[in-house]
Amino acid sequence: MSFSPPPPPVFAGENYSIWDVKMRTYLQAHNLWNVVQNDTEPPPLRANPTITQIRQYNEDCAKKYKAMSCLQSGVLDMIFTRIMACDSPKQAWDKLKEEFQGSEKTRQQQLINLRRNFENLRMKESETVKQYADRIMATVNNIRLLGDDFSDQRVVEKVITTLPEKYESKISSLKDSRDLSTIPLTDLINALYAQEQRRANRMEEYSEGAFQARGREGSNSSSSFKGNKPWTEKKDKGKKEATKRKFPPYAHCKKTNHLEKYCWYKPDIQCRGCKQLGHIKKVCKNKPKPQLHHQNQAQTAEDVEA
Structure with missing residues (x-):
């Protein structure tokens, strides 16, 4: 079977080591790598050569130019100008290697x-x-x-x-x-x-099982909410815990069941009843006492008779 290799790999100035491997394989596929390595001329023909010997000699001479053509076709024009003066494929190969791979x-x-x-x-x-x-x-x-x-x-x-x-x-x-x-x-x-x-599958199964367990717990808790109304119980419990909580004694009232900002006897607070400072209206001792309804009616009758 005949083998037609693809076009030679093109070197654009980067990744020289990769291009080196590809181009070496390409030249070996065309039976041209020995010409690049050795850079030797074929021996001259003897006297009275046969047609087969002449044909083989011409093929050996042409390998040098075939290899040179492959190298020139395997680089961009800006790199071709660096090897266009080379006389042999080995010289062109070594020049590219020295410049792009270094010493x-x-x-x-x-x-x-x-x-x-x-x-x-x-x-x-x-x-x-x-x-x-x-x-x-x-x-x-x-x-x-x-x-x-x-x-x-x-x-x-x-x-x-x-x-x-x-x-x-x-x-x-x-x-x-x-x-x-x-x-x-x-x-x-x-x-x-x-x-x-x-390990990933086990973790996924564990996560799914934990999620389903949380879903069942959530459904059970929601059903308990409907019958017992636990939020009201929590609210009452919170109030009781708040009343039992101890605070530092406030300097004006000496009590420990409230914070300073909620105290009824702060010195800078003004009573709305007597307009004095130091207490609120709820605990004011100077506010007028409310009169009974029948006393008000008797006073009104006396005023009418007068």
């Missing part, structure tokens, strides 16, 4: 920073196991893109040693049933994710 010293510093970030990774309480694994793999993939051989076993060890305490029971059961030194990362993540799902 060997720069690459080593990037690796040191990424390894430090990997060692400092810890799982947050608010994220799931898969989210934490994605954060770890993002750092690991950047390390691998720089050419470092980073094994999956180091990733597994990192996940196991940095999980919160709530996963200890699952890790212990996995140690009893499997060899954690050889367990694939995907199997570990799936086992931990299954435990998360079970």
